[in-house]
Amino acid sequence: MEYYVGLDVSLKQTSICVVDQAGLVVREGVVDSDPEAISVYVRSKAPSAVRIGLETGPTSTWLWTELKRLGLPVICIDARHAKAVLKMQINKSDRNDAIGIARIMQTGWFKEVHVKDIGSHSVRALLASRALLIKIKRDLENHVRGLLKNLGLVIGRAKFNVFAVRAEELIEGRPELRAAIRPLLEARNAVEQQVSELDRKVMKLARHDAQVRRFMTAPGVGPITALAFKATIDDPARFARSRSVGAYVGLTSRRHASGEVDWTGRISKCGDAMLRSYLFEAAGVLLTRVPKWSAVKAWGIRLAKRNGLRKAKVAVARKLAVILHRMWIEGTEFNWSKMEIAA
Numbered sequence: 253m254e255y256y257v258g259l260d261v262s263l264k265q266t267s268i269c270v271v272d273q274a275g276l277v278v279r280e281g282v283v284d285s286d287p288e289a290i291s292v293y294v295r296s297k298a299p300s301a302v303r304i305g306l307e308t309g310p311t312s313t314w315l316w317t318e319l320k321r322l323g324l325p326v327i328c329i330d331a332r333h334a335k336a337v338l339k340m341q342i343n344k345s346d347r348n349d350a351i352g353i354a355r356i357m358q359t360g361w362f363k364e365v366h367v368k369d370i371g372s373h374s375v376r377a378l379l380a381s382r383a384l385l386i387k388i389k390r391d392l393e394n395h396v397r398g399l400l401k402n403l404g405l406v407i408g409r410a411k412f413n414v415f416a417v418r419a420e421e422l423i424e425g426r427p428e429l430r431a432a433i434r435p436l437l438e439a440r441n442a443v444e445q446q447v448s449e450l451d452r453k454v455m456k457l458a459r460h461d462a463q464v465r466r467f468m469t470a471p472g473v474g475p476i477t478a479l480a481f482k483a484t485i486d487d488p489a490r491f492a493r494s495r496s497v498g499a500y501v502g503l504t505s506r507r508h509a510s511g512e513v514d515w516t517g518r519i520s521k522c523g524d525a526m527l528r529s530y531l532f533e534a535a536g537v538l539l540t541r542v543p544k545w546s547a548v549k550a551w552g553i554r555l556a557k558r559n560g561l562r563k564a565k566v567a568v569a570r571k572l573a574v575i576l577h578r579m580w581i582e583g584t585e586f587n588w589s590k591m592e593i594a595a
Contacts, residue, residue, distance in 0.1 A: 255298035258354030259306040260346045261285055261315060269350035270298040275358050277351060285311065287318035294324060303357040307331040308365055316367045329353075329362045337361070368486040375457065375483040376526075379476065382450040383526060385443050392440040396433055403429070416441055454479060467576055470586040471546060472538030477530040481576050484527045494577040501528050503570035519566060528569070535568035546588045548575070 253272060260267040263285060270279040279297040283289040294301055304319070304326045306312060312328055319326040338344075338352040356362050368376075396419055397407055405422040407415065416437050423430045458464045458475035467478035484501075491497055498504050502522040508515055521528070539552050539561070548571060556564035579586065 253300065255301045256354050256357040257294055257298050257301050257304040258350045258352065258357060259290065259304065259315075260350040260353060261306055261309060261311060262346065263311070265346075266290060267346040267350040268293055268297075269347070269354040270294075270301070271351070271354045271358050273358070275355050277354075280347065280350070282346075285315070287315055287322060290315070291319065291322045291324060301325060303327055305329055305353045305357040305362065307334050307353065313367055313370075313373060317370065327357070327362070328365045328367050329356065330365050333363060366487065366490050368483070372483040372486045375479055378450065378453060378457075379480055379483070379526065382447060382454065382476075385447050385450065389440055389443045389447065392436050392443065396436050396440070399433060400429075412444075463580060466579060466583075466585050470534075470572065470575060470579070471542040471544065471549065472534035472536075473572065473576070474534070477527075477534045478576075480524075480527045480530050481573070482580075484524045485577065485580070488577055488580040491577060494574045494581070497573045497577045498570035501531065501570075501573050503528060503531070503566060503573065531569040531572055532565055534572055535565040538568060538572070539564060544588070546586075548572070 255270050255272060255278065258269045258271075265282050266285045266289075268279075268281050268283060268290070269277060272278050281293055281297070283293050294304060302325065304324055306315060306326065306328060308328060308331045316326055316328050334353060334356065337356055338349055341348050341352060393415060400407060400419070400422055407418045407422065410418050419433060419437055423433050454475055458468070458479060461479075461482070464475065464478040464482055467473055467481060468475060473481075485491075485497065491500070499520070500523050502520045502525075504520060506517040506520050508517070535552070538549055539556065542549065548568065551571075552564050552568040555567055575586070
């Protein structure tokens with residue numbers, strides 16, 4: 253007999269439900285949230301399981317990877333899709349959620365989520381740590397600027413070590429102000445050193461990855477954007493069309509159509525915010541700082557004259573995502589003269 257299994261995962265324990273082909277509950281249980289424990293339970297209670305479902309969550313990548321390694325037919329589904337089904341139940345509990353997920357597996361009414369491999373998550377962790385440290389450094393600098401500005405002391409435009417030197421000059425000879433500002437400057441300098449260390453690691457990863465180097469041949473795309481794109485997309489074959497990547501990153505317009513109502517709004521901002529911001533920055537560099545002309549830049553400049561620079565950056569960012577995916581599929585570098593992708 254065929255069985256279908258639903259897993260409702262929490263940090264400590266996982267509720268498991270097994271249903272048959274008719275959707276009737278056959279077994280229920282609770283085990284530790286450990287791949288080995290889940291595997292032992294499933295193999296003993298549902299040896300011929302056809303599908304094993306779990307929702308996306310903090311530990312879903314680890315559980316999915318380990319359960320796949322153990323040879324189980326595990327499927328990861330979008331938590332938002334699962335919620336649309338599970339909210340029909342009157343009582344919310346881990347047990348009822350496991351039953352609902354098992355029946356989703358039994359009916360086949362789900363869309364499988366692509367789970368990135370551990371290597372991609374490691375690269376994303378590096379980039380996320382770098383982005384957080386940069387934010388902390390910026391917040392510390394802004395806080396110092398605000399404290400000094402209240403006393404009529406203006407640092408002005410200052411980058412890298414110039415900021416710390418300028419701040420030290422302004423608080424020289426003022427011990428009461430130095431006691432408040434100096435710890436912030438020391439923290440800021442320590443964070444800057446960590447960012448520099450992460451930048452070296454990013455450059456090393458980019459140099460040793462042939463595909464990332466190909467991405468970097470596109471105008472405006474540097475090592476950080478290239479690594480973020482590769483780690484976020486993970487597998488280019490999961491997109492049947494390159495233009496779907498723009499929607500995946502959240503750079504396409506929302507649309508609502510019902511009866512006589514049909515409107516198009518701002519971009520959806522779905523998907524990965526970090527990659528979307530990097531693509532937007534790359535588009536800005538392409539339009540304003542890259543001197544060499546290309547079909548993409550010419551198209552973006554025309555759009556900027558007609559609709560404004562900000563909208564042009566968004567459109568060029570989406571086009572860059574499409575171009576990078578096509579370069580990945582074909583294994584080619586950026587073609588400055590012939591690269592034409594449908595807008």
